[in-house]
């Protein structure tokens with residue numbers, strides 16, 4: 001399993017929430033990323049995600065995305081690609097079957113019939129559900145106060161995982177240290193080991209994803225040969 005987070009897309013110049021100078025300094029997170037905020041001011045939330053979509057159009061996949069796409073192409077049946085990221089940079093790097101744990105920015109969801117459809121980098125404005133024609137649509141991103149439906153798949157796949165590779169996340173959202181303790185082998189790649197989670201992993205690369213990924217690819221090749 002390759003499980004990625006914000007650090008994977010950082011080299012593409014995508015503004016993330018938790019970085020210094022990140023989105024949480026510009027926006028009140030509970031206003032734009034929670035169910036209460038959405039209830040209080042849906043337009044503000046929808047416009048926030050319109051801006052995120054527009055920003056996504058201006059960035060490109062980086063070397064790390066491309067190497068992950070290569071790994072998935074080489075082992076299509078044996079490698080699962082899961083990400084906390086809502087961007088489409090893995091897809092644009094050519095990666096197949098990406099499981100987006102927290103939703104997907106290019107998609108909208110119909111509030112009336114739950115149908116999910118892709119609008120690329122466009123605004124939600126004027127979009128109607130292709131299935132039921134409702135204009136009551138929203139971003140397809142998991143907010144605070146909501147269940148993440150793909151967590152069911154995450155936990156079921158963890159149960160059959162022999163090698164866990166965590167890239168670009170320090171475990172503020174998911175308990176990656178616990179995941180690492182429960183699999184036979186694990187590799188961590190992030191920039192900060194301030195919370196000392198690295199000791200729970202078999203191996204750690206404390207460096208940018210673009211630098212670590214060529215080595216991680218070798219590790220995976222060796223693991224697959226063994």
Ligand SMILES: [Zn+2]
Pocket residue numbers: 110111112113114115129130131132133134
């Ligand atoms: Zn609908």
